[in-house]
Amino acid sequence: MQHFTRNLLLMLALLAVCALAIVPPDKKLRKGRDLAGAVSLTYAVQLEPGVDADEAINNTIAVLKNRVDPQGLFEISFNRVGRDRIEVSMPLPGPEVKQAKAAFEQALATLAEQSITESELDAALRTPAEQRDTALQQLAQGDETTLELLRQAAHAWDELQQARADYRAAEAKRNEADAAQRALDEARRTLDEAKTAGKETEEQAKAVEAAQASAQAAEEQAPSQEELMTLLQRVGEAQDRFDNLKREILSLGVSAKELKAALELPDVTRKLRDRRTGQVVELPSPRQTALANIKAAHPDAVEQIDRVIELYHAYEQVRKGFDDPRDLKRLLRGSGVLSFRIAVTPGEASDEQRLRQELVEKGPRGVASDTMRWFEIQDISQWYNDAQQLQLLRDDPVAFFRQRNLIGAERNGVYYVLLWDTPEKRLTKLEGDWALESAFRGVDELGRPAVNFRMDPRGAGLLGRLTGANVQKPMAVLLDDKVYTAPNLLGRISTNGQIQGNFTPDDIDYLVRTLSAGSLQARLSPEPLSEVVLAPTLGADNMRRGLYAGIVSLVAVAAFMAVYYLGAGLIAVIALAANAIMILGIMSLTRAAFTLPGIAGVILTFGMAVDSNVLIYE
Structure with missing residues (x-):
């Protein structure tokens, strides 16, 4: 009895912690797949x-x-x-997840209704002239500023269509004149051949005269090449005016697609050292940064955006x-495919600005190029080591990647690099049947951690040809078409290669795991x-029946002990309840999942505990 009070307080504290850990049980107790409903795939x-x-x-x-x-x-x-x-x-x-998702999607759709989509704008502009202003007013939803922009866009659209029509008409006349001139040249050639052969006819001479008259008339009606270029320039200028107004209109409202993409970004903050002060600073997560940018671009819709974010968080918690x-x-499907590609360096892409613009407007798959492609970076946090580098990445992605001799860009919080997509600048499965035999830890000439890898004979030949022709250029290592790293090639690599850099132990593990998984040794x-x-309904039924069986057994055993053994039985019942609370609490704290066999095990535990008491009392 010396330590009775201390032990009692410790026991009560433990029971309180366990009780708090299981309340509310529907959220704190994790269900196994046979209770919650699940899909199981065996590959x-x-x-x-x-x-x-x-x-x-x-x-x-x-x-x-x-x-x-x-x-x-x-x-x-x-x-x-x-x-x-x-x-x-x-x-x-389950029903809770579906309800949370529906609430989030409804709020997102409501917010999106206030914005104008590209298809809605195009449909309104193509409306007949006498009905167009009504369609524009419907799009503006009573906002005079938006309506004025829409009317300006409609005027620019009309100018663009007229400029295109004028150019097409002039081009048609120019083509007619060129065709008439070709017909005249052909008639003259035929006449000259007939003269040479001494078989000239009056009809041939008349044909030349007629062709000459036709060509002259067509040339008088056709514009000159300078006039044609002027009309083409008008088309370009009209297109630029319309595109600028279109972008301004589409940016007025919050894009549901853009907001959803921002919400799906990682929400993990990172602590980095500031080179200037030497202090460790905590930087916002990619999600926080993207959402802050959206709010800054749409200050009038901050309240609605916050509502969507709140509902997404609720959905995320139960999902x-x-x-x-x-x-x-x-x-x-198709995971674990390794490939190597040479990166496009600054100055190599003559149409770099167009490629950047198409990436922003259409996404990586909408970029028109037969020789280059944008590829997503798998984990951008592996590409910077301090706060200054991260700040540069967020403020000026172009400059950040240019420092690494790369062409990079950002779209909706996701970063991309531009890589070559030609046979001589890549090593993929299209170039032959090759494999990476192994990847393992190593050290470079300076004693820093590095990643060594070994190719099979076929891969060694292909990689040697690729790297030998691109020394001192960055080569990207991709898994499933996502860029994991893009080191600079220091020399030709064939059978054995090494990836060098300022890597941490986690970076090394990351690269070794990536290369090993893509080595084609194992494929799903x-x-x-x-x-x-x-189905969740069947799982809920299992849960209901299992809990019913557990409660019935607990009540039956407790009633028997209390009636048969009176005071001693009541003490046993209290101990049994404490035992149940501790079992459930520990399972909740360790995130252990409840299954039907697990419920049966808990019931068996109750029985064994009571059996011990019976043996003692008897």
């Missing part, structure tokens, strides 16, 4: 002969996790099954996986071998 892993199966599959799982859930927000599990199987499990959205299993399968089957779906 085959194709292993190359002679590879280490454990290492290959572990690397594949690590990269799949990074690909499917890079921020670690979802309860998606990857488990090895047997020697060459991987099981991927993901909880399905445990993708809303559709097809999204998960799409991300898993295109489609799952099996797909098992347990």
